[in-house]
Amino acid sequence: MSLIPIGGPLAQWDPFNQFGSLYEKFNTLFNGNNGMPLETQWTPAMDIVEKDHEIMVRLDTPGMERKDMKVEINGNMLVISGERKYENKDEKDNYHRLERGYGSFLRSFRLPDYVDQNHIKAECKNGLLQIHLAKVPGKKKELKSITIN
Helix, strand or coil, X not given: CCCCCCCCCCCCCCHHHHXXXXXXXXXXXXXXXXXXXXXXXXXXXXXEEECCCEEEEEEECCCCCXXXXXXXXXXXXXXXXXXXXXXXXXXXXXXXXXXXXXXXXXXXXXXXXXXXXXXXXXXXXXXEEEEEEEECCCCCCCCCCCCCC
């Protein structure tokens, strides 16, 4: 005779699975905004692709407009910043889950010596920010070997 547990087959318990709902409960309790999320820092996904004549940086920025973002060169650093504002919804809406990040972001990285800082273009289209970093003609990237001790 085999025993079948009441309520169906046994499921493996994951103790870390409970932290998500605990976070949501604290967020609802302390944000004072009827369960709407607090604005927090978020980080849009970014790809950096090197081609023969340029380096292309792509950031996923859905729901953002050009005026919400800033692209700057600070010394030899490319600095990309912006803010995605929370869309105010009617309080009568019954949200079950809010996973999209809102608030400000800042991404930066050092530009290689072979990037022509006078020929950088940025464009935003369909929620994708693309930055084209032209390379200085004839200047090659240098690969340095490091000895492992």
